[in-house]
Amino acid sequence: MLTTQQLDKYVDALWWGLTTARTKPYEKGDLIMIRYEVEALPLAEAVFKRLIDEGLNPVPRLSLTPEMEKSFYGKGDDNQLEYIAPGEREFSEGLNGLIVLLAPSSLTHLAEVDPSRMGKCAVARKFLRDVMEKREQNGELGWTLCSYPTQALADSAGLSLEEFTAQIVKACYLDDEDPAASWKGVFDKASEVKNWLNGLGIESYRVVSDDMDLIVQHGEMRQWIGVSGHNIPSFELFISPDWRGTSGVYYADQPSFRSGNYVEGVRIVFEDGVVKEITAKSGEEFVRKQLAMDTGASRLGEFSLTDRRFSRIDKFMANTLYDENYGGEFGNCHVAVGASYADTYAGDQTELDEALKEKLGYNTSALHWDLVNTQDKTVYARLKDGSEVIIYKSGEFQI
Numbered sequence: 001m002l003t004t005q006q007l008d009k010y011v012d013a014l015w016w017g018l019t020t021a022r023t024k025p026y027e028k029g030d031l032i033m034i035r036y037e038v039e040a041l042p043l044a045e046a047v048f049k050r051l052i053d054e055g056l057n058p059v060p061r062l063s064l065t066p067e068m069e070k071s072f073y074g075k076g077d078d079n080q081l082e083y084i085a086p087g088e089r090e091f092s093e094g095l096n097g098l099i100v101l102l103a104p105s106s107l108t109h110l111a112e113v114d115p116s117r118m119g120k121c122a123v124a125r126k127f128l129r130d131v132m133e134k135r136e137q138n139g140e141l142g143w144t145l146c147s148y149p150t151q152a153l154a155d156s157a158g159l160s161l162e163e164f165t166a167q168i169v170k171a172c173y174l175d176d177e178d179p180a181a182s183w184k185g186v187f188d189k190a191s192e193v194k195n196w197l198n199g200l201g202i203e204s205y206r207v208v209s210d211d212m213d214l215i216v217q218h219g220e221m222r223q224w225i226g227v228s229g230h231n232i233p234s235f236e237l238f239i240s241p242d243w244r245g246t247s248g249v250y251y252a253d254q255p256s257f258r259s260g261n262y263v264e265g266v267r268i269v270f271e272d273g274v275v276k277e278i279t280a281k282s283g284e285e286f287v288r289k290q291l292a293m294d295t296g297a298s299r300l301g302e303f304s305l306t307d308r309r310f311s312r313i314d315k316f317m318a319n320t321l322y323d324e325n326y327g328g329e330f331g332n333c334h335v336a337v338g339a340s341y342a343d344t345y346a347g348d349q350t351e352l353d354e355a356l357k358e359k360l361g362y363n364t365s366a367l368h369w370d371l372v373n374t375q376d377k378t379v380y381a382r383l384k385d386g387s388e389v390i391i392y393k394s395g396e397f398q399i
Contacts (some may be wrong), residue, residue, distance in 0.1 A: 020142075037062075073121070082120060092132055107156045223239070247270050263286060273299055303335055313328075314328050
């Protein structure tokens with residue numbers, strides 16, 4: 001559905017994202033993996049060509065198809081689920097960049113598979129993500145990802161393929177003459193808000209809407225980040241809070257597709273930093289198993305807000321990349337249960353080892369699942385001097 005010109009502009013946006021997301025510049029000969037799903041082949045080919053032109057070494061890797069995933073997760077034994085191919089660690093340790101092209105041909109093909117089997121695989125492969133996270137902290141790795149329009153995504157979102165594609169074109173500035181320049185403009189605006197938030201001296205947050213009342217502890221040595229090039233599109237700003245200070249009720253009114261399962265109306269209650277109650281209108285058993293994946297899966301890893309004035313996304317897209325950046329009438333708040341983001345650390349990234357993470361309340365898990373609330377809400381910030389200010393209301397930061 002994307003024209004040749006739009007594909008080229010998409011590549012320009014992804015190149016901006018990849019180079020912005022890494023603190024050190026790329027050098028000729030650097031190793032870049034392109035992980036793509038089969039329907040994204042036209043974009044993968046365009047990205048591959050650009051990386052060759054930049055003097056880099058692209059390594060394309062095709063993700064499992066829905067039928068492969070059904071065989072693997074549905075029929076594989078524990079040894080197969082936990083198997084790591086020779087060279088995977090070495091490859092990750094030498095990787096300089098990663099571009100992920102999401103283009104699912106199905107969103108519900110794993111609905112009959114026990115989610116704990118997917119969790120077992122994720123836990124076994126977590127060390128590879130840890131390797132790449134450490135390389136990113138050292139400025140040796142950058143990554144970005146995007147979505148390519150598919151009929152499965154459009155159908156799940158209740159849109160025609162043309163409508164779905166139009167949202168991608170609008171959200172990623174593929175209708176602009178210079179998408180990279182447009183993203184630079186968003187980056188500059190977001191930086192103003194981040195600098196304001198980071199200068200307030202915040203102790204904790206309280207998020208209030210019709211269906212939720214949640215307390216989130218900011219944590220020591222934290223910084224608000226976002227619009228960093230990691231996701232195209234990305235309009236959200238977020239922190240990884242101190243998970244130990246989470247309490248109250250969070251409600252995700254926006255549906256979610258995850259691991260071949262549909263989930264809607266998730267309500268979770270936190271006590272002393274840990275999820276104590278879970279209910280959902282649809283997919284409740286799946287949610288329970290996901291949050292039992294490992295110790296950190298039932299703790300908070302991310303707290304995020306999106307200003308409706310930033311985001312060009314105004315439709316449900318059945319795609320976390322878009323739905324967590326939803327603008328619409330009231331913007332969105334989302335949290336992620338599971339893994340935290342090391343780059344929200346306000347000090348020297350290279351010093352954030354596992355011991356310091358534990359001390360500061362950074363969460364560790366094989367899970368990272370974004371749950372989105374699009375209701376009208378007010379976000380209060382309690383400052384270190386004891387005062388309280390409103391930082392977000394009716395979908396807008398109150399800068």
